[in-house]
Amino acid sequence: MKRVKLKPYVVPLLSTFLVLGLFISTLFMQTTEPIDFNMQYVTDIILGNKIPVINETRKIINPYINSTVTIGRTFYNYKGSEEEQTKSITKYEDTYMQNTGVDYTCEEVFDVLAILDGEVISVTNDETVGNVVKIQHDNDYVSVYQSLSEVNVKKGDKVSQGYLIGKSGTNKMDESLKNHLHFELYIKNKMVNPTDYLDKKLNNKQEQE
Numbered sequence: 594m595k596r597v598k599l600k601p602y603v604v605p606l607l608s609t610f611l612v613l614g615l616f617i618s619t620l621f622m623q624t625t626e627p628i629d630f631n632m633q634y635v636t637d638i639i640l641g642n643k644i645p646v647i648n649e650t651r652k653i654i655n656p657y658i659n660s661t662v663t664i665g666r667t668f669y670n671y672k673g674s675e676e677e678q679t680k681s682i683t684k685y686e687d688t689y690m691q692n693t694g695v696d697y698t699c700e701e702v703f704d705v706l707a708i709l710d711g712e713v714i715s716v717t718n719d720e721t722v723g724n725v726v727k728i729q730h731d732n733d734y735v736s737v738y739q740s741l742s743e744v745n746v747k748k749g750d751k752v753s754q755g756y757l758i759g760k761s762g763t764n765k766m767d768e769s770l771k772n773h774l775h776f777e778l779y780i781k782n783k784m785v786n787p788t789d790y791l792d793k794k795l796n797n798k799q800e801q802e
Contacts, residue, residue, distance in 0.1 A: 652794050653708050654754060656738060656776050657697060657761075665698035665770045668786040683767060694737070694777035695787045697761070698770050705759045705774055708736050708791065713750040713758075722775065723764035728752065733782070739775035740764045 667680050669691035683690050711730040718724050724741035742762025746752060761774045778787040 653790050655791050656706050656708055656774060657703050658706065659699060659703040662697050662699045662703055664695060665773055666692050666696035668692055668695050668788065670786060693784060694775055696767060696770055696773050696775050698773040699761065702742060702772055703761050704757050705738050705741060705761060707752045707754060707756045707758055709734065709754050711752055713746045713748055713752060716744055716746065716748050721764065722766050723762055724759065726758050733780060735779040737777035740767065740773055
């Protein structure tokens with residue numbers, strides 16, 4: 594029998610194929626670890642859960658921006674001192690009355706602004722107190738702007754915080770104050786001292802109290 598003599602490069606080539614074949618077979622024989630479909634991924638945690646906003650705050654602005662405006666008459670506080678109560682008494686036709694809001698005075702007519710977003714629920718004209726605008730806000734807040742010389746809104750208007758609703762003026766009730774704005778604030782139908790809320794930050798918890 595005639596022996597076949599292999600070329601020198603054939604043996605290394607065959608060895609390479611053999612090793613490669615064994616390596617591939619080993620990979621296929623290994624057991625693949627099952628995928629856990631119940632695994633929580635970072636995107637699931639971030640996008641799947643809504644984190645509630647806690648202590649979200651907002652600031653109620655003053656009903657004016659004129660820096661020369663001052664308080665001419667304060668809100669009547671039943672728990673206040675005798676001196677404080679005296680400064681919050683108004684007299685009309687020989688009758689003394691407790692002030693139900695805050696009176697802002699200024700020598701010049703000034704712009705009157707909405708303290709918060711809201712809806713105008715009434716615009717009236719009264720012979721004694723002048724033009725009056727009432728605005729309903731969220732959380733049962735109602736703001737009242739009285740003694741206006743001009744009114745720029747009507748019932749049903751939606752206004753944003755800082756919206757120009759009118760201008761200060763005079764009325765028969767508070768003639769001694771001359772040009773002024775009489776401002777009242779109600780929360781859940783209860784009259785409150787506006788200075789306890791204006792230009793201060795409130796959170797949701799405080800508003801519900």
